[in-house]
Amino acid sequence: MSIISNCTATAIKDAAAALVKGDLVAFPTETVYGLGADATNEDAIARVYKIKGRPLGHPLIVHISSLGNLGKWARDIPEYAVKLARAFWPGPMTLILRRTDLAKNFITGGQDNVGIRIPSHTVALALLKEFEDQGGLGVAAPSANRFGAVSPTTATAVEIELAEFLSKNDQILDGGPCLVGVESTIINCTLNKPSILRPGAVTKEMIEDTLGITIELKISNSESIQVKAAGLLESHYAPNAKIFLTGSPTIGDGFIALDSFVTPNGAIRIASPKTNEEYAQVLYEAFRLADIKGLRKVFVVPPTGGGIAVAINDRLAKSAFEK
Ligand code: TXA
Numbered sequence: 001m002s003i004i005s006n007c008t009a010t011a012i013k014d015a016a017a018a019l020v021k022g023d024l025v026a027f028p029t030e031t032v033y034g035l036g037a038d039a040t041n042e043d044a045i046a047r048v049y050k051i052k053g054r055p056l057g058h059p060l061i062v063h064i065s066s067l068g069n070l071g072k073w074a075r076d077i078p079e080y081a082v083k084l085a086r087a088f089w090p091g092p093m094t095l096i097l098r099r100t101d102l103a104k105n106f107i108t109g110g111q112d113n114v115g116i117r118i119p120s121h122t123v124a125l126a127l128l129k130e131f132e133d134q135g136g137l138g139v140a141a142p143s144a145n146r147f148g149a150v151s152p153t154t155a156t157a158v159e160i161e162l163a164e165f166l167s168k169n170d171q172i173l174d175g176g177p178c179l180v181g182v183e184s185t186i187i188n189c190t191l192n193k194p195s196i197l198r199p200g201a202v203t204k205e206m207i208e209d210t211l212g213i214t215i216e217l218k219i220s221n222s223e224s225i226q227v228k229a230a231g232l233l234e235s236h237y238a239p240n241a242k243i244f245l246t247g248s249p250t251i252g253d254g255f256i257a258l259d260s261f262v263t264p265n266g267a268i269r270i271a272s273p274k275t276n277e278e279y280a281q282v283l284y285e286a287f288r289l290a291d292i293k294g295l296r297k298v299f300v301v302p303p304t305g306g307g308i309a310v311a312i313n314d315r316l317a318k319s320a321f322e323k
Pocket residue numbers: 029031032033034035058059060061094096108111113114115117119141142143144182183184186227228229230231232
């Protein structure tokens with residue numbers, strides 16, 4: 001496995017060629033790093049599941065470079081989904097749409113729908129565009145972490161998570177720390193009204209403003225039969241340290257809160273974001289730092305309000321869930 005720290009045009013060409021050959025390329029997106037594979041190559045996708053240790057039924061998101069390619073993967077696209085795509089792509093949003101025959105069961109977990117995203121990170125977009133220029137149709141990319149663990153937001157974090165499982169010809173592209181820091185908003189667009197399956201930086205408020213309707217944040221029972229999402233499990237995104245969302249730290253415990261909160265006596269401060277956006281950006285690195293420091297307990301003061309705080313609180317609740 002090689003780590004490419006200077007993503008020049010030549011490096012992007014090589015990485016795209018590696019994907020075409022069936023090798024894996026971990027790459028930065030604005031949300032988190034993804035472990036990329038040719039979405040039409042069953043063997044490459046099988047390796048992604050194996051390397052992540054991910055159960056086979058959990059579908060992967062297909063990443064494309066432009067709206068022009070959407071029709072290859074998705075059909076019967078509702079008008080509201082087109083509006084969302086125009087408003088928020090490229091960006092931190094995944095749409096679940098009815099699939100075409102191109103989206104095989106090994107991508108969709110056997111479901112009749114497929115998750116599609118156009119990321120905005122320049123390295124991701126350049127890679128996807130080059131992959132398509134070399135004949136590729138889409139890059140499947142789950143977050144580049146082992147199943148149930150914290151998503152990586154730096155190339156170093158990808159290396160720590162996956163290096164031992166990657167092969168000689170696989171690559172990790174280093175595009176710096178991710179700006180958003182939590183995974184994309186997933187919106188179910190298979191029914192007559194959209195609903196949010198996983199909150200992210202494209203917020204409920206932004207979606208409602210764009211569409212002029214109110215939408216659901218919670219997955220309903222009838223929908224949960226249709227769409228399965230690993231991020232919907234109650235326990236996920238968890239470091240080794242135990243996460244507490246209430247109570248106070250004692251000496252030697254970790255502490256994460258907005259900068260305006262004073263560190264309790266004896267606690268080890270591991271993040272002091274100034275805004276909720278920065279909170280999202282640093283959260284997963286703070287979890288990793290807790291593990292590097294060998295902390296057993298981390299006390300977190302969750303952010304309040306709507307917007308991105310909803311996504312942060314969703315991840316915090318899952319990371320704190322008793323396994
Ligand atoms: O920000 C992101 O979305 C990142 C970057 C790399 O793009 N990717 C990511 O992928 O978070 P992953 O696989 O770690 O999480 C995607 C979630 C999973 O919970 C998966 O089950 C769900 O999306 N998902 C994917 N395709 C789906 C589908 N067709 N129906 C329902 N859920 C789907």
